[in-house]
Amino acid sequence: MSSPRRANRGPAAAAENRAALLAAAKAIFSERGLDVPLSLIARTAGVGQGSLYRHFPNREAIILAVFEENIGQLEALVADADSTLDELLSEIVDQMTTASAFFEPLQLVDSADPRLVGVIERMFALLSDKLDDESRRGSIRADATAQEIFLAIGMLGAFLNKTPERDRVAVARDGWALLLRALRS
The missing domain is CATH 1.10.10 (Arc Repressor Mutant, subunit A)
Structure with a gap:
């Protein structure tokens, strides 16, 4: 390497x-x-x-820089007016599958680090943007909240962190399919 x-x-x-x-x-x-x-x-x-x-003066700085890059990719997807919440969620799951470790700090919602709070707020904004637009919500039920989706993402991320790399794609696919059943209409 x-x-x-x-x-x-x-x-x-x-x-x-x-x-x-x-x-x-x-x-x-x-x-x-x-x-x-x-x-x-x-x-x-x-x-x-x-x-x-x-x-990057410390570990947190480089981790946050990678988060920024990942969030930037998600924001570019959401900027396309025709994109749907389903597409956004699919991209998030793809990112988690290849880099599940990056979603671990997002579970620290109580974090005092304003940089991490900013990343979490940006993720919520992306989810809310698509949830608030009925035509872009896709298959997600009308009463689903950004908090619920964020929780589902966090649960899958925590599970993928403990999943061997060779099994992550299958586990991510199956785990997300299970969580989507609870989020769909």
Whole structure:
């Protein structure tokens, strides 16, 4: 998984280094969980630890940056006026299947960290946006709330965190199908 170290190009490489660190973090966190050594992320990205800490001063910062990227993908989907809640939920489940570790901190709804609270609020806004539009709600019942959907997502995420990687796709599919039965009309 480790890649050769690139030559130091200084500030000119900052954006490229940040992108490499995010890609490495996403892959490693998905494979091994959120408690991996940060030095492994730097090595995998092909940068020094100094670069990692310049961009992400601590573990929470890099985890939140990956959240931001994932939420950005969801927001882009929701921005399409024709997208439905079913499509949004399908994308969330896909993200959970490949990176279940990222949904673990979202279960900390009482978090005092304003950055995490912001991510949770953005997720609620995405869900509410589609729930509030009858034509975009899809198959989800009219009285379903963003809180209920968030709870279902959290339950599936917690279960997937304990599921071996080789079984995650099947378990995610079956688990989400079961939860959808409770959320559908």
